[in-house]
Amino acid sequence: MSEKPKVAWYWCASCGGCEESFVDLAERLLKVFEAVDIVFCPVAMDFKREDVEKLPDGSITVALINGGIRLKEHEEMVKLLRKKSKIVIAYGACSAWGGIPGLANLYNLDEALERKYLEVPTIENPKEVLPTKKIIVNIPEAKMKAELELPEPLPVLLPLDKVIDVDYYIPGCPPTPDVFWNALQALLSGNLPPKGAIVGASNRSLCDECSLNETKPEKVLVKEFKRPDKAKPEPNKCLLAQGFLCMGPVTRGGCTALCIKGNMPCTGCFGLLDGIVDYGGKAISYFGSILDYSPVEDKEIKKAFDSIPDWVGTIYKYSLASAKLSHKAGAKKPKRIKEVVEI
Amino acid sequence: MSETKGEFEPKIVVYACNWCTYAATDLAGTSRMSYPPNVRIIRVMCSGRIDPQFVLQAFADGADGVIVAGCHPPADCHYIEGNYKAYRRFELFRKLLETMGIEQERFRLEWISAAEASRWVQVVNEMVTQVKKLGPLKPNLEVRE
């Protein structure tokens, strides 16, 4: 019996959804365990960094990494995994393109921390405690000081491939069990796709598998843009043709149009297609194209554009961190993080 | 951006439609007009061909400014209404630039007819002056040390 492939699974800035998707494989999970050995998986088992360090270089067959790179710790861990692994896969939208946490790149780190720890209405933080690199805790009872070191945040959130070399991507927020399963099958078959490929999903955009594609009028032209929280979509009619900002046309298929089945426009978690270099740029181009006004009706055009309060959040919901303009320009070195605090 | 003799020389990428603006840039040449050498012109058939992705690529690669130029609305467009489409796409594109903190002066959508060589020269002069004042864009984009 030949040795089973060794799999490592690590999480960075993740919400836990990707891990859930693994569990969602349900009974297929058993087949996975049959096929592979899991050598590192902090979400499920207590592995330590030393455990990985001890492994010979290149001994892990596949490392699946989900979540964006937000902390120094993430950076160090993924670099380590890269060294130890033959194949590194960016698992899920955060790892592939930054994901929703990547939208924090619209703010510099100080702004983001202030927002997170001070301004958010659900936060109560009268002492204005913010993360600190090192905390020295005095323990008078023991007459000693304990040192706690917190991993330092990076100035911006980075997708995995801006930190290490990535072999493959599995898209989705999170990837659907089917997409994950397809990807696993493809990888385990030994018939490896070319490097950089997005595996498990479709090569066409979502419209291809969307049942509403057939309901499109001949020409997709709209007079206004609508938001699902403000307007009610008509059932069984292409959402884009109704004016909803559906990202389906620019988004890789493979999810079987789950959101659309729930009458919600696609928000783009499967990311861009081959040949597209900037997801949001492309989205702008087609949203600009379907707005059916000539330039003389200048005001109508502005009105339609102004009716959407957060364009960047819409067109880069999952991919800002990997966009050509991946963060707000003019970001300064953060000042709010103190080196040492003693309490 | 290229640095020679210490002074900041911005690099400006221009996407020009074949029939109007590119013709104007040619006319500026044949008329021996003079303008700063900071522009690099990329020819497309119609301003309606210009994809915001190109502009983003240019900024990401180090352009300090970008000009997208086509035929005057309403009727100059060789392809009926490509300029309308460019207008709509790049009006929306401006919102992206604004959110991403890129100064509006770094991006211009211009209508320059085949006869308006002097307008072309004026646009280049203005753009170069403005962008020089703003300074290079790239360092602003580099947050990792």
Added chain:
Amino acid sequence: MTEEPRIGVYVCHCGFNIAGTVDVKKVAEFAKTLPNVVVAKDYVFMCSEPGQDLIKADIKAHNLNRVVVSACSPSLHEITFRTAVSEAGLNKYLLEMANIREHCSWVHHDKEKATEKAKEIVRMAVAKARHLEPLQELEVKAETSALVLGGGVAGMRAALELANYGFNVYLVEKAPTIGGKAALIGYVDPKTKGAEIVSKMFDRVKDCPRIQVLTNAELIQLSGFAGNYIAKVRLNPRYVNEKCTLCGECEEVCPIEVSNEYNFGLNKRKAIFLPFSNAYPPYYAIDYRVCVKCGECEKVCRFGAISLKEEPKVVDLKVGSIIIATGYDPYRPFKGEYGYGLHQNIMTLFQLERLLDPDSPTKGELIVGNKIPKSIAFIQCVGSRNTTPGAKEYCSRMCCTTAINSAVKIKEKYPDMNVYILYKDIMTYGSDETLYEEAGKKLVQFIKFEEKIPKVSITPEGLFIDVFEYTIQENLRIPVDAIVLSIGMLPPRDIEELIAVTRVSCGGEGFVREAHLKLAPVEAPTKGIFLAGCITGPKNILESIRMGSAAAAKAMSLLSKGKLTIEPMIAQVNEEKCSGCAICVGVCPYSAISIKKVNGDRIAYVEKALCMGCGTCNAACPSGAMQHLGFKDIQLLAQTRAVFGGEMNV
């Protein structure tokens, strides 16, 4: 890309034009360092014979598969060098020009900076050249035939030109006769009767076996593209065949009476009728919309010319081009607009034209309300130039000349009649001005009004017009016996159907939009569809006729070779990537893209013959499936990256 690019770069001195400012040797040396560049040379005049020979020899010697010529603007010599490389056996689209003259040496003076810029321009061209692909011009067979929609003067003229040229022509007319409105105009100029011209044109159409006249017919569907249209035409029943001798007995027994549109409602006609005496084809017709099929006419006809069993037919016609010449509708004044519809002596200009026609119910006598009026007033701009709330903003172009022409005719016939023309501006442009002069000499009285329009009063004492005369700044009250409303032109009532079937589009004023108002006035934006006559806006008869010839010329130019060459720099769909999202369909200004089913999948389909190569679909395509050949995403991105020394790899 199948083969590794092998690029030759040729830097031109253009005498001193380039070499005076740019160090061409340095540029050529720099080019040699660029990826895939095999050879780089400079020469005094690349466009000259020896310059071209140099390139050709290198293509062979170095087995080059891409060429970059770094010289002047592509608008000047791209064709020259394309020809040169194709003579050396290379596909001509594997050439890229780097414009270092107009964009560099001629506009900069600092030698060092200009040289640096020239290097970068060459780097950009090389970057694009690495991604160039061979492209092929396509040829498709084209039908040398045309469908002419509308049998008025413009349509007939177009049909005659094309048939004489050797095209097969289907002349499709909705009405039971061809001839259009011109047939109904009494006098089109002081010497010429409308009916006369039309009748002479009928003779020529009759003599032309290549023209097939289809009356009572409508285009209901159009598929295909330039050179290869299939037009579905419905032939509505006429119920009367060529055995008809025009005896007229059927007309007498017919119980149905309707307003006679061929006299603009001046009288009535039967359901079976002859539109006008010299109608073509010269048979009676039954108006299938009003006939109750009582069978009386069928019984009375001694020639067996009538058959009420006739059914509508639909035929498919294969044609290479479509000429739309469906004309206009006269403006329809609302009831009470200048008293229209409230008094029998208030008529439209078209009704007056019928009265003045010798073939009219009054045999050419100006009889209104049973007598010849002593005075008559024309009110101009009815329905045009924003005069009344229902009026259009445009000028209808022909009404001033037509009214003045009629006024002159009236004065010739009834020298004592008082004839007034109330106008805003007299639009007798060009040589029609002489007619205006003539009217003045014949003592036609011209009264100018401005913003305040004339008011018509119907009183027991008769008709009065109150008008503020602009040139004397006084209110006048003019008693008149008859009033003629010089109504303008409207787009034809069925223009919506026309748009739906042919996919032409309309301007703000409601007429069909031409490809270019100035320089392509007889072409629709869609290749293969041409426009003649008033369908694009008001025109006089002569202008419409000339447009007929002009539209025919366009069809000849397009189809005379029996094949169409399709430029290769057009849109192309990658079917593997296309998801059929249809965004491209809506942005194409030429309706060249549609969605087709391929193996059950929705896929965008580019009709190559219709694509004009603007590339806006490529910019819009969200999945990158649609690519503008010659200006593909990867080519333009490579050019962009090369500005900064970057590369774009497949």
Added chain:
Amino acid sequence: MSSVLIVGGGVAGIQAALDLAEQGIDVYIVDKAPSVGGKMAYLDKTFPTLDCASCILAPKMAALLRYPNIKLIMNSEVQDVSGRAGNFKVKILKKPTYVDWSKCNGCGVCTEKCPTKVPNEYNMGLSQRRAIYIMFPQAVPKRAIIDAEHCMRLNPPPKAKEKAKGPLCGVCERNCPTKAIRYDQQPEILELNVSAVIVATGMELYDPRNLPELGYGKYQNVYTNLEFERLVSATGPTNGEIVRKSDGKHPKKIAWIQCVGSRDIRFNHYCSAYCCMAATKQAILAKEHLPEVQCTVYYMDIRAFGKGFNEFLERAKKEFGINYIRGKVVRIDEIPETKNLKIVYEDTAESYMKADEYDMVVLSVAITPNSKLPLPVELTKDGFIQLKDPYLDPVSTTVEGIFVVGAVAGAKDIPDSVTEASAAAARAALIAKRFSCPTPEVVK
């Protein structure tokens, strides 16, 4: 394949040539100017769309070069046409350009080095060109030509000639990188056989000096509308800056005077058909260049008859605030101190004489047909080429096989000229291809 001669390379001639060439018919364009383009090449913008003239014309001009079956015979005049439809013999005088056009590549070095400056006709004399020159930057073909009258070499000033030992100057010859200069070039006579002729010689502008009361030529700030067109044009003498000849200042009030030489029994009875809209366009352009300027148009009737014209006129009034006064201008007087102009006119609204002061006046001059041609065609009493039977035989002259289009057949604007050009192409093609009706099979 037989061929067609087109006399006149303006927009109408160009259009006819393109339509014919596309069918594979050989076409000769003869024009007396060194470039095609005609009057439209002088225009800045066109009404009613305000699109730029060269943007839409230049591609058509360039397209001529793409057809190997179009031959451009520039700087030439037709001398004689004989024969009949299907077989005309044409004699053409090719005047010397003193440059070998097969060598010249239009690089323009000669035009920079030439020491002799003369008024530039292309800019209506408002700027200067050299004795060797290229007609305008977008000229097609783009070739240099020597103006022999002003060339130091070809027509040396007598005194200089006496002093000099050898031939004078020769700067262009020395500098020409392609060795294209030929000072000894002689006129040539070309003989062609063609099946049909299309006359598209267009128009000239009426000389407003014939109306001395308007002071054109005497007062510096009175312009013709074509001069104003150059003045406002980006490619014009001032790069589009509207300034007065007298003091180089921006005008504050400009007047347009309509029907100068048209609709006037003293001069031309006809209406020139283009001028109302051209003046409206120019007033709008003036407003675009100088937002503060006041524009007034003096007219008899505003002829806004074409597609989009009346809408354009309404825009001019409402959006741009152009003032229209219905009045006949009787006289213009110059105010000597300011060189401003006092317009004396009859305001027909109030029927009495009034006067207004302006600092620039533009005369909308009549057109006159360019019909003095050595062709066997008949003319109308206004001097336009007579049409035979425009209803049944459109664009035909009284000679079978000779067609006429554009303004030489009657005053008209660009779209009408272009339409006629295509119409003539259809009719000439019939003759060129010798198709006739009665033989072929009947369609089914």
